[in-house]
Amino acid sequence: MAHGEPQKIDTVIVGNGPSALILSYILHGHIPYYDKCSPHPDAILHEKLLRLGHDLLDLDFDFLTEHFSGSRFSYSTQALPLNVLLDTLVRPLGETDDAEKKTCIRWAYEPSRAVAHVVIGQARSAGGQWVENPVRASLDIGTLSYAGMISLPGYGFDEHYQRRNGRPMPVYLRPSRRAVADYVAEYPYQVGIADSIRNGEHVEGISRRGDSFYVASHNILCKNLVLASGIFSEVIQPRPLLRPLVDLLANQTEPSADPLLVIGSGFSAADVMISSPPDQKIIHIYKWAPSTSPSPLRACHHQAYPEYAGIYRRMKLAASVSPKHKDKRPKYGRIMSGFESSRDWNATYEGLPNTEVTGVQATDNGLAATVTLQGASKNELPFQRQVSGLAYVVGRRGSLNYLSPVLLGQVLPADTGSQAASAGMISAQTLREKANEDLEVAPHVFIIGSLTGDSLIRFAYGGCAYAAGKIMRNAAESDQSKEELNKPKSNGVVKVCLGEYETPTSSPKIPAMNGLDGHESSPMSLVERSYMSLDRRKG
Numbered sequence: 310m311a312h313g314e315p316q317k318i319d320t321v322i323v324g325n326g327p328s329a330l331i332l333s334y335i336l337h338g339h340i341p342y343y344d345k346c347s348p349h350p351d352a353i354l355h356e357k358l359l360r361l362g363h364d365l366l367d368l369d370f371d372f373l374t375e376h377f378s379g380s381r382f383s384y385s386t387q388a389l390p391l392n393v394l395l396d397t398l399v400r401p402l403g404e405t406d407d408a409e410k411k412t413c414i415r416w417a418y419e420p421s422r423a424v425a426h427v428v429i430g431q432a433r434s435a436g437g438q439w440v441e442n443p444v445r446a447s448l449d450i451g452t453l454s455y456a457g458m459i460s461l462p463g464y465g466f467d468e469h470y471q472r473r474n475g476r477p478m479p480v481y482l483r484p485s486r487r488a489v490a491d492y493v494a495e496y497p498y499q500v501g502i503a504d505s506i507r508n509g510e511h512v513e514g515i516s517r518r519g520d521s522f523y524v525a526s527h528n529i530l531c532k533n534l535v536l537a538s539g540i541f542s543e544v545i546q547p548r549p550l551l552r553p554l555v556d557l558l559a560n561q562t563e564p565s566a567d568p569l570l571v572i573g574s575g576f577s578a579a580d581v582m583i584s585s586p587p588d589q590k591i592i593h594i595y596k597w598a599p600s601t602s603p604s605p606l607r608a609c610h611h612q613a614y615p616e617y618a619g620i621y622r623r624m625k626l627a628a629s630v631s632p633k634h635k636d637k638r639p640k641y642g643r644i645m646s647g648f649e650s651s652r653d654w655n656a657t658y659e660g661l662p663n664t665e666v667t668g669v670q671a672t673d674n675g676l677a678a679t680v681t682l683q684g685a686s687k688n689e690l691p692f693q694r695q696v697s698g699l700a701y702v703v704g705r706r707g708s709l710n711y712l713s714p715v716l717l718g719q720v721l722p723a724d725t726g727s728q729a730a731s732a733g734m735i736s737a738q739t740l741r742e743k744a745n746e747d748l749e750v751a752p753h754v755f756i757i758g759s760l761t762g763d764s765l766i767r768f769a770y771g772g773c774a775y776a777a778g779k780i781m782r783n784a785a786e787s788d789q790s791k792e793e794l795n796k797p798k799s800n801g802v803v804k805v806c807l808g809e810y811e812t813p814t815s816s817p818k819i820p821a822m823n824g825l826d827g828h829e830s831s832p833m834s835l836v837e838r839s840y841m842s843l844d845r846r847k848g
């Protein structure tokens with residue numbers, strides 16, 4: 310805990326992930342404008358933006374996006390309108406354009422508009438969750454997004470690829486997590502924002518003090534607080550019965566012939582299995598309810614995401630085997646992907662849908678354990694397996710426990726009664742309702758990035774532009790006359806596009822993103838969309 314006179318700074322950003330970096334880039338004075346020389350292919354949007362006499366930090370996004378739902382352009386309906394708007398301006402052709410790299414945004418450097426700020430994040434280098442790897446997954450696993458979709462402003466992933474590899478980036482590349490971590494770590498130096506970023510530092514004890522915020526861990530006073538701490542920093546822990554299984558792996562000095570128990574039905578569980586050696590035996594317990602609560606892996610097309618589709622296929626096949634034939638392994642008829650044929654699934658994978666661990670008994674001097682398992686049907690007899698360890702991968706959450714209880718109460722929705730949320734266990738849903746209303750979730754407290762419920766990097770631009778606009782206006786207003794202070798406002802957004810189009814509507818209530826939301830799951834859909842968007846450009 311720091312002592313002495315607090316350092317005063319306009320804005321503190323908690324978290325050093327991609328959204329914090331985008332916001333810092335803007336707050337350094339890099340201002341996005343609509344580039345009329347590179348018009349958006351949506352003529353209605355283009356027409357509206359032509360009337361905009363200023364930057365993209367101060368937008369009536371309801372007005373600008375109100376035609377999206379009926380548009381011939383396939384705008385995402387899964388992200389917040391302002392995030393969809395900035396995303397389509399950054400990359401008007403979306404995933405269909407991986408080579409052309411068209412953009413409708415021109416970034417102008419206006420240092421006079423810069424706002425003093427500091428980004429403080431616990432990841433050891435810039436990049437947030439891309440740098441942390443709390444799950445036992447290989448850093449060589451490919452990203453869900455194509456490289457073009459994870460680029461930050463001013464220094465794209467393609468530029469970084471060229472620097473590192475000495476050759477242009479191939480189109481439709483899904484870079485490894487390692488490559489993305491390397492890119493985001495390098496980004497602050499390349500765009501000149503490293504002076505504002507403090508990595509490897511944990512923020513604690515933020516409370517309101519008068520019209521400012523006091524950050525106790527760093528002895529800082531600030532006017533604006535931006536929460537960019539994400540929803541992935543905390544791994545959901547197993548219940549007490551399972552905890553001894555987690556410790557088994559730490560006791561082992563050499564690989565065990567016993568199977569690894571993997572519990573989880575999503576991407577992280579799949580990542581653990583993909584990362585394990587091909588001869589590693591795996592017992593996989595997962596929730597299987599395809600009609601009510603399907604695994605997010607179901608959306609993975611076998612061409613675009615062969616590893617995830619391959620794991621999903623194993624899960625589906627295991628679920629189709631009747632309980633009384635549990636000890637029989639299913640036979641596979643279809644052609645297998647390279648990933649699938651890289652291991653002998655019959656010998657190494659046992660899928661146990663909707664199965665519960667009811668007992669754990671340590672064996673082999675704490676190097677292994679016998680687990681007692683109960684299938685979904687209570688008519689089945691319990692059965693046992695010997696395991697060498699547990700990967701419990703049922704999800705991750707964020708935490709806001711760096712806010713004082715009073716401030717946390719202001720940030721969380723009024724009806725958040727659950728102990729988990731009050732203790733700071735934040736999911737994509739927790740703040741979604743408030744994000745639908747306003748990303749300024751309490752006076753001078755903003756949320757950006759995955760905390761808004763739009764977890765993809767491509768959708769972080771909108772929230773960052775919005776927060777930056779308000780922070781810059783606040784900074785300018787504090788230097789201006791009272792007359793300036795009383796500018797008319799609406800829902801935190803200054804109405805700038807007056808005229809025949811101005812029929813403001815409130816944003817529709819959009820649920821938070823999950824799984825592959827925001828991605829094209831199949832290369833075919835990309836091909837179809839690229840034909841469609843070519844057609845549309847004619848019209």
Ligand SMILES: Cc1cc2nc3c(=O)[nH]c(=O)nc-3n(C[C@H](O)[C@H](O)[C@H](O)COP(=O)(O)OP(=O)(O)OC[C@H]3O[C@@H](n4cnc5c(N)ncnc54)[C@H](O)[C@@H]3O)c2cc1C
Pocket residue numbers: 323324325326327328329429430431432436437438439441452453454458459510511512513537538539540541542576708711757758759760764765766767
């Ligand atoms: C396994 C996985 C794969 C993904 N793949 C993709 C993909 O392919 N494409 C894509 O676009 N998105 C992907 N995402 C989504 C991810 O949310 C975004 O890529 C991006 O990281 C979100 O950025 P962010 O700035 O919101 O937060 P994060 O990247 O989550 O960073 C927030 C940081 O704040 C830190 N923090 C939290 N509390 C404190 C505190 N008190 N003090 C200091 N620091 C704190 C956290 O530890 C974390 O390092 C993936 C997510 C996961 C988990």
